[in-house]
Amino acid sequence: MATAWRLFYRDGLRAVGIDTLLAEAGVAKMTLYNHFASKEELILAILDKRDLEFRASLLAQVAAAGPYPVQRLLAVFDWHEGWFASEAFKGCVFIRALSEYPEPTHPIHQAAWRHKVAVKAALTELCAVAGARDAAALAETLSYLIDGAIVTAHATQSTAPARSARATAAQLLKLDAAA
Amino acid sequence: MATAWRLFYRDGLRAVGIDTLLAEAGVAKMTLYNHFASKEELILAILDKRDLEFRASLLAQVAAAGPYPVQRLLAVFDWHEGWFASEAFKGCVFIRALSEYPEPTHPIHQAAWRHKVAVKAALTELCAVAGARDAAALAETLSYLIDGAIVTAHATQSTAPARSARATAAQLLKLDAAA
């Protein structure tokens, strides 16, 4: 449900109540509970949907960046810059889910982490194609840069962190290529 | 209040109710509300206290790292490795506060961000002493690495991200020194 995504993303997963959500969406309570057993399952479904859309959008921009592996990697940061610039940007819902459900065994925490792992896997692939000596380690570093930039962009409502992280990524790629 | 910190950090700021907290601490409700006007003010006080302790502990380890600026900077990452290894590690309460109160104008969001800014300022100082060409930019990058490593360490309950981020930081410092 688009409304659920909007409210959860805007206000937080725990902060939004079922009633609020249903009123905003104009949907009856039973309709919701016929589709999802609980609020938790709704959240899991929303996260899953968002994960797919997120990665599809990101990979589309990567694909549009041309054939050069380094440019494709840097396109990841350009994509984030565009995201940070979007009007309703409120950080990464997965980082926020990890924060709101801090217990690592919680299903929502784990689902959010699966997204981060999936993104990291895509980065690893890109790094490998770019000929990195240790693609997994480089992807790990790049994902730190990205997550840090997301948090900073959220708190400052600025797109600058994307360029900052991109510049560092470019340095690291060059350094790796030189070795 | 030590109990407040423990519960807030373990379960989340929104997840812990006042009643739960008071029962755990063995304190009467009126006592709490004589000291703090609201739960929000209690949270702000807790965050402020944690900010001071956090930075004091970090800077103590930096001071113990000896006189060489690069070693002092890398000590920041060693300090994080020790933190990640602590039994009750559940990520960074400030990142989590930014997530739980996603609206950038919210007092708690802003208080959490002030902590990140303060840490970044300390990093900038260390970078400047280390002779970085652009200390602010380098500190920005290092803080991305740190925040990303914290999120990953939280979700995976591992100390490895500290070493991973440290290695990247060492590369970047070397790169800067070579230029």
Next chain:
DNA sequence: ACCCATCTAGACAGGTCGGTCTATCGCTAG
């Protein structure tokens, strides 16, 4: 025309939320 699945609205339950209030207790300073 009818059936049945699916929607709606809304009452209801039992519990928790943050916050206020009263009344009593214990300590300590004068």
Next chain:
DNA sequence: CTAGCGATAGACCGACCTGTCTAGATGGGT
């Protein structure tokens, strides 16, 4: 001794929480 301050326990408030349930409206397929 006593006055007063700060703590206590705990009732209480209205609002909200997730989740269940009933009862009626809607609409498409046969």
